Amino acid sequence: MTDAMHQSGLSPRxxxxxxxxxxxxxxxxxxxDGPRSLEELNELAGQTITEQGLGGEAALKIFADVLAPATxxxxxPNYLSFIPTAPTExxxxxxxxxSASSIYGGSWKEGAGAVFAENQVLxxxxxxxxxxxxxxxLFVQGGTLGNLSALVTAREKAKTKLGKQHWAIVCSxxxxxxxxxxxxxxxxxxxxxxAGESGSLGKxxxxxxxxxxxxxxLTPFAIVGTAGTTNFGIVDxxxxxxxxxxxYDLWFHVDGAYGLAGILAPELKHLYxxxxxxxxxxxxxxxxxxxxxxxxxxxxxEPEYARLAHTQHGEYLEVLNHAGEFNPSDYGFNLTRRVRxxxxxxxxxxxxxxxxxxxxxxxVDLAHKIAKEISSRGYLKLVRDPQLSVVVFERNGWxxxxxxVWSEKLLSDQFAFVVPSSHLGKPNTRFAIVNPLTKYEDxxxxxxxxx
Ligand SMILES: *Cc1c(COP(=O)(O)O)cnc(C)c1O
Numbered sequence: 001m002t003d004a005m006h007q008s009g010l011s012p013r014x015x016x017x018x019x020x021x022x023x024x025x026x027x028x029x030x031x032x033d034g035p036r037s038l039e040e041l042n043e044l045a046g047q048t049i050t051e052q053g054l055g056g057e058a059a060l061k062i063f064a065d066v067l068a069p070a071t072x073x074x075x076x077p078n079y080l081s082f083i084p085t086a087p088t089e090x091x092x093x094x095x096x097x098x099s100a101s102s103i104y105g106g107s108w109k110e111g112a113g114a115v116f117a118e119n120q121v122l123x124x125x126x127x128x129x130x131x132x133x134x135x136x137x138l139f140v141q142g143g144t145l146g147n148l149s150a151l152v153t154a155r156e157k158a159k160t161k162l163g164k165q166h167w168a169i170v171c172s173x174x175x176x177x178x179x180x181x182x183x184x185x186x187x188x189x190x191x192x193x194x195a196g197e198s199g200s201l202g203k204x205x206x207x208x209x210x211x212x213x214x215x216x217x218l219t220p221f222a223i224v225g226t227a228g229t230t231n232f233g234i235v236d237x238x239x240x241x242x243x244x245x246x247x248y249d250l251w252f253h254v255d256g257a258y259g260l261a262g263i264l265a266p267e268l269k270h271l272y273x274x275x276x277x278x279x280x281x282x283x284x285x286x287x288x289x290x291x292x293x294x295x296x297x298x299x300x301x302e303p304e305y306a307r308l309a310h311t312q313h314g315e316y317l318e319v320l321n322h323a324g325e326f327n328p329s330d331y332g333f334n335l336t337r338r339v340r341x342x343x344x345x346x347x348x349x350x351x352x353x354x355x356x357x358x359x360x361x362x363x364v365d366l367a368h369k370i371a372k373e374i375s376s377r378g379y380l381k382l383v384r385d386p387q388l389s390v391v392v393f394e395r396n397g398w399x400x401x402x403x404x405v406w407s408e409k410l411l412s413d414q415f416a417f418v419v420p421s422s423h424l425g426k427p428n429t430r431f432a433i434v435n436p437l438t439k440y441e442d443x444x445x446x447x448x449x450x451x
Contacts, residue, residue, distance in 0.1 A: 014056030021064060026092050030073035032414050041070060077437040078416035078446075083230065083258050086435035087292040087343070094346035095292045098339055105339035106329035107320045115328055118341035121348060125283060126299045128263055129254075130276030137280070137299040137306065138328035139341035143257030144178040146282035146296035149310065149332035151182050151222055153300065154251030154279065156309035158221035165219035170209045172201035172236060174229045176255060189218055199232045199384060201225065203240025210248050222251040227272060227281070228259010231421065231430070232383075233367075233390030235259060239274030246277070254281035257296065261288035262388050264353070265361040271387065280306075288389070288434045290359065291344040298332060306331040359436045363389040367433050370443045379451060383423055389433040392423065395450045400427040406450060416446050 036044070044066045048054060054062070074085045087095075104110040105118070118139055126135045140146050155167055167188035171179045174195045183190045193209035195201045206223060213220045225241040228234070238254060245252035254260065254275050260283040262268040263275070275281060280300045285291035300306050311321070311330040320327055329335050348356065367389040374380045374393045383392040395403070403420035407429070410416045421430050431443060 011056060014060070017057055017060055021060060022096060026089055030076055031069070032073055032076045032079065032411065032417060033069045034072055034411050034414075034417075036070040041066065072411075072417055075435065076417065077435050077439065078418075078442055079435070080431045080433065080438070080443075080446075081417050081419040083287045083432050084434055085286050085293060086290055086437070087286075088290045088347045088351065090350050091291045091343040091347035095343040097346075098342050103339050105337040106335055107327040108325040109320055109322075109327075111328075111339060114339040114342055115326065117345045117349075118328070118339060119326070121341055121345045122297055122299055124348075124353070125297055129260070129272070129278065129281060129299070131278065131281075131299065131301055134303075135299055135301050136303045136326075136331075137297070138331045138337070139285075139295050139339075140298055140332045140334055140337075141340070142286075142294050142296050143176070143255065143282055143284050144181060145333055146257070146284075146298040147176075147178050147224075147253070147255055148182045148185060149298055149306070149334075150253045150280040150282065150300070151179075151186065151224075151251075152333060153306040153309040154222040154253065155186060155188070157251065157305045158219070160308075162219065165221075166217060168213045168218035168220045169222050169224060170206065170213060170220050170250070171224040172205075172226055172229075174199055174201070174231065174234070175224055175226050176230050176257065178257075179224055179255070189213075191216075191218065191220065195234075195236075199229060199234035201236040201241065203237055203244060206237075206241045206244045207247075210244060210250070220248065220250055222253055224253045224255055225274070225278075226259075227254050227256030227275060227283075228262060228388050230258055231390070231423070232392055233259055233386060233388035233432075234384070235262075235271045235387060237274070238272060239277075242274045242277035245279075251279045252277055254278040256281055257284040258287045259388050262360060262364070264357045265364060266357065267361065268364065268388070285341070285344040288360065288363075289344055290356065290436075291347065295340040295344065297341065297344075300331070303331055360389075362436060363433045363438075366438065366440060366443075367391050367431070369440060370431065370433075370447075373444060373447065377447060380447065383428055390430055391433070392421065392428055392430040394426070394428045398427065398450075403427050403429055410446065410449065416442070418446060 103114045168191050170191045172195045173192050191209050191213040193205045223245050225236040225238045263272045282298050285295045286293045307330045367386045371386050371391050374382050381394045
């Protein structure tokens with residue numbers, strides 16, 4: 001940075017103002033807030049990029065008064081849509097430290113200490129899932145890139161053995177949209193295995209899909225099991241799918257972006273039987289491991305396959321490729337890398353794992369409790385019994401437009417953010433509960449508002 005930038009950055013007033021803003025945002029119950037139109041924002045914020053600069057205080061004021069209120073607080077306890085986020089205070093605080101530290105997390109040479117800490121978290125997750133010693137990986141930006149990195153590795157391994165083929169990935173009808181997005185990038189087919197009534201993919205359907213893929217002249221190279229579907233929080237029969245993978249020599253990838261965190265709760269562990277056979281798995285700390293955006297833990301049973309698939313070579317990079325040094329960037333689809341696993345590391349190292357287990361269990365208990373309440377109300381219908389912490393239900397007689405009006409009122413009242421969803425073409429709504437501060441009483445009030 002230039003001297004002039006350094007000087008203006010050093011203004012104690014600007015620095016204090018930013019510290020205060022961040023500290024308040026971590027302390028205070030965040031307002032839910034909500035979007036504004038482009039016209040409104042143009043009018044309120046005006047042109048902010050100018051030759052002379054606005055000065056730090058003025059720019060911060062625009063952010064605090066105009067821009068931040070035009071974003072929804074995904075960590076609000078009544079933000080229950082999609083998959084919310086609920087970072088611990090310590091993880092958010094430490095994200096500030098990561099930002100201040102300019103650590104290059106792509107190579108051991110530059111980031112050894114931080115990479116060491118990240119790897120301890122990955123080893124812990126691998127051990128929870130029953131993967132053997134020697135497994136490992138890295139934190140990438142999100143589940144989509146985690147799935148891409150794992151499936152590129154899987155295909156590279158298959159390609160080494162079989163040469164060029166018309167490749168296919170097998171996954172459940174309830175698998176996340178990112179699997180299809182990944183297939184598009186990789187230019188391979190997706191063969192869908194039909195999930196059962198419960199929403200879980202079983203062994204027979206998985207087997208059928210593999211056979212069908214082959215009958216179509218495709219070469220399946222990987223089968224994806226979902227450990228907690230995004231819509232319903234339902235776990236596939238991972239053990240059954242792993243048997244199919246073994247029989248047909250397929251890579252077994254477990255997409256647990258949201259739900260694999262549940263394995264930390266002792267009473268849920270049985271749901272994940274079979275994950276110990278995974279060739280790779282992902283879990284997003286920004287979903288259900290109480291860390292800030294954005295991070296995906298990606299773990300391989302045999303990381304060497306990933307290194308062979310992903311290492312970038314270039315004259316200026318070869319100095320980093322010393323034998324025996326673990327360079328995270330070699331194991332995923334990325335090069336420059338923020339040490340985005342450190343906020344989770346710091347919080348987990350500080351609090352200990354037991355608190356995480358309890359927080360996850362509490363979310364699941366709350367989901368079951370509110371599901372029971374929904375079942376008891378005549379005007380509501382539970383679409384499926386929850387397995388993890390997602391509860392999907394219908395308001396009898398409502399069409400999509402009625403859900404939308406109701407949802408917008410909840411947000412404009414600044415009480416909750418709950419959007420319509422759908423299943424098999426029928427509109428519904430859902431509570432995705434990952435925030436330890438979400439209260440049963442507030443969920444009941446939301447149900448009352450639908451009467
Ligand atoms: C959210 C999700 C993804 C995508 O993760 P991003 O971090 O949003 O890229 C993939 N799979 C499942 C099951 C998910 O829930």
